[in-house]
Amino acid sequence: MYDFEIGKAVEEVVKRGAKRILVQAPDGLKQFLGDLISRLSQVCEVYVSMSPCYGGCDLEDDKAAIIGADMVIHIGHRKYIEGAERVHTLYLPAPHFADVKGLASLAASELRRKGFRRIGVLANLQHIEYVGEFARAIEAEGLAPVVDRQTGGLVLGCQTGGAKRIESEVDAFLFIGGGEFHPLGVAMDVEKEVFVADPYRNELRGTAEIVKKTLSQRWWAIMEARKAKRFGVIVVMKPGQFSIRSAEKIAFELRAAGKEAHMLVGDDVSPERISSFPFVEAFIVTGCPRIATDTCQDPNRPVLNEAEAWKMLELINASRK
Numbered sequence: 323m324y325d326f327e328i329g330k331a332v333e334e335v336v337k338r339g340a341k342r343i344l345v346q347a348p349d350g351l352k353q354f355l356g357d358l359i360s361r362l363s364q365v366c367e368v369y370v371s372m373s374p375c376y377g378g379c380d381l382e383d384d385k386a387a388i389i390g391a392d393m394v395i396h397i398g399h400r401k402y403i404e405g406a407e408r409v410h411t412l413y414l415p416a417p418h419f420a421d422v423k424g425l426a427s428l429a430a431s432e433l434r435r436k437g438f439r440r441i442g443v444l445a446n447l448q449h450i451e452y453v454g455e456f457a458r459a460i461e462a463e464g465l466a467p468v469v470d471r472q473t474g475g476l477v478l479g480c481q482t483g484g485a486k487r488i489e490s491e492v493d494a495f496l497f498i499g500g501g502e503f504h505p506l507g508v509a510m511d512v513e514k515e516v517f518v519a520d521p522y523r524n525e526l527r528g529t530a531e532i533v534k535k536t537l538s539q540r541w542w543a544i545m546e547a548r549k550a551k552r553f554g555v556i557v558v559m560k561p562g563q564f565s566i567r568s569a570e571k572i573a574f575e576l577r578a579a580g581k582e583a584h585m586l587v588g589d590d591v592s593p594e595r596i597s598s599f600p601f602v603e604a605f606i607v608t609g610c611p612r613i614a615t616d617t618c619q620d621p622n623r624p625v626l627n628e629a630e631a632w633k634m635l636e637l638i639n640a641s642r643k
């Protein structure tokens with residue numbers, strides 16, 4: 323189902339003479355790692371991380387150094403962190419094998435039927451190889467595909483430049499991939515409609531409903547946080563998300579606005595983790611911007627990302643003038 327490039331992984335381990343390696347992968351891919359681990363175990367000692375892994379920002383080279391690993395194999399993402407890793411790291415994007423021919427034609431004809439003419443084609447890393455096939459299907463329907471030159475259409479949960487750069491040239495976007503995480507990130511950042519061509523479900527779906535729901539939820543969070551007196555400002559310790567400066571700046575502004583700011587640090591920010599702080603009325607997460615919007619929601623207390631925190635501070639300061 324996924325190409326873990328077993329030959330390339332083994333070759334790299336042998337070439338580097340690695341004796342012990344650490345393999346890390348997103349939870350959704352761990353279940354498919356059996357063959358890769360068996361094969362790698364023939365040439366070195368393999369440790370597999372049990373921790374969740376959300377992106378290239380979530381690198382475990384520090385843990386690899388602690389267990390004495392010579393190399394990390396990071397699956398499902400590409401390099402994200404600037405500069406060298408503490409331990410040599412091989413990134414394997416794990417493209418998803420799928421026959422997308424039928425889905426590409428279905429998506430193109432549906433978009434034509436809806437009256438769109440210029441279509442921005444996007445994908446996550448697992449499906450980036452299908453951008454060309456979808457572009458050809460769009461052309462075959464008499465429509466115009468548009469692909470960002472810089473990224474080839476690739477978008478991450480926090481990087482949507484591949485969509486924003488071409489927004490003025492398109493009538494709608496077509497995202498290739500599963501789930502809501504990536505298309506929602508795009509849809510929240512652009513004003514054009516975003517459709518999802520999902521190779522797992524073999525279906526085309528819109529995102530208008532979920533965008534509407536998410537926007538009202540985010541606005542509720544900002545407005546509710548405005549009323550809070552005591553804030554928890556969270557510094558995420560994952561290497562690609564760590565930003566103590568941003569946390570300190572926000573805490574400074576909160577205090578200047580008469581609020582309390584409690585500094586919190588953690589690896590994983592989840593509803594369970596924040597439930598240990600019932601005295602905090604609102605949280606601000608300075609790591610991944612999608613933690614607040616997607617993975618760490620609390621029905622009773624607002625959780626904001628950095629951009630939302632600055633919006634809230636702007637509103638607080640405007641009301642104090």
Ligand code: SF4
Binds near residue numbers: 563611
């Ligand atoms: S910061 Fe968040 S959205 Fe960006 S790569 Fe990391 S986990 Fe994904």
